[in-house]
Amino acid sequence: MQKKSNTSRRNFIKTSSKTVALVALGSSSISSILIACNNTKIITKTNRFNTNFNQQPLPYAYTALEDVIDAKTMEIHYSKHAAAYSKNATEAATAEAVDITKPLENVLIKISKYSTKMRNNAGGHYNHEMFWKCMQPKTDDNIPTGSMQTAIEKTFGSFDAFKKQFEDAAKTRFGSGWAWLYVDEKSVLKIGSTPNQDNPLMDVAEIRGYPLLCIDVWEHAYYLKYQNKRADYIQNWWKIVNWKYVQQRFELV
Ligand code: MN3
Numbered sequence: 001m002q003k004k005s006n007t008s009r010r011n012f013i014k015t016s017s018k019t020v021a022l023v024a025l026g027s028s029s030i031s032s033i034l035i036a037c038n039n040t041k042i043i044t045k046t047n048r049f050n051t052n053f054n055q056q057p058l059p060y061a062y063t064a065l066e067d068v069i070d071a072k073t074m075e076i077h078y079s080k081h082a083a084a085y086s087k088n089a090t091e092a093a094t095a096e097a098v099d100i101t102k103p104l105e106n107v108l109i110k111i112s113k114y115s116t117k118m119r120n121n122a123g124g125h126y127n128h129e130m131f132w133k134c135m136q137p138k139t140d141d142n143i144p145t146g147s148m149q150t151a152i153e154k155t156f157g158s159f160d161a162f163k164k165q166f167e168d169a170a171k172t173r174f175g176s177g178w179a180w181l182y183v184d185e186k187s188v189l190k191i192g193s194t195p196n197q198d199n200p201l202m203d204v205a206e207i208r209g210y211p212l213l214c215i216d217v218w219e220h221a222y223y224l225k226y227q228n229k230r231a232d233y234i235q236n237w238w239k240i241v242n243w244k245y246v247q248q249r250f251e252l253v
Helices: 002-015 019-024 028-045 071-095 116-133 146-156 159-172 230-240 243-250
Strands: 177-183 189-195 210-216
Touching (some): 071 116, 116 210, 146 159, 146 189, 146 243, 159 210, 159 230, 210 243
Antiparallel strands (some): 177 189, 177 210
């Protein structure tokens, strides 16, 4: 019954010219539905960045990011931690009758309907699949270009100001989690962080929207090389951000 009602409402919003007025009323439930609509639109628009339940090959060698992330960390992170999220998410999907031929994003945007095991592992799998692609071997003068550069400068004042805000989000996330650059339901660029393996696609997350860039700040992501110096890891990480990939995600929204 609930599902049917949400579907009707969503269809109404999709086709209604009153959408803007409804948002202006500040109803959080309407905002949530709009986020779900936007994300659904993104998911159905293209399969290019959709995620499935299987772990994809790492797009570079374990040694490729060596200046910033050592090979041992990459190997353990990819082949142990991330592999386990994929395996456990698939197990949860089987137990909870989820069609694993459909994109994982469909589960994430209504994660409140699933188990804690699904939340932790589907989130963990999605976040890591995205994280690997957000990185590339170190390049000189590694900055965003094109519309991503323009949007960052317009929203945050400058690339340096953006970096400072993103670093602060990553540094101040207490315990384990992620920092994100994402686009919110009003198509505004935002920076935020999530605990554990949550992400901005999830209907339970404090920050909601479509993620463009992420950094893993769990200790397993940096501890072998940086020990307790999370700030050094974050600052060094800018050298290996794959801005071309971030730009491609930005062009979807
Ligand atoms: Mn990790």
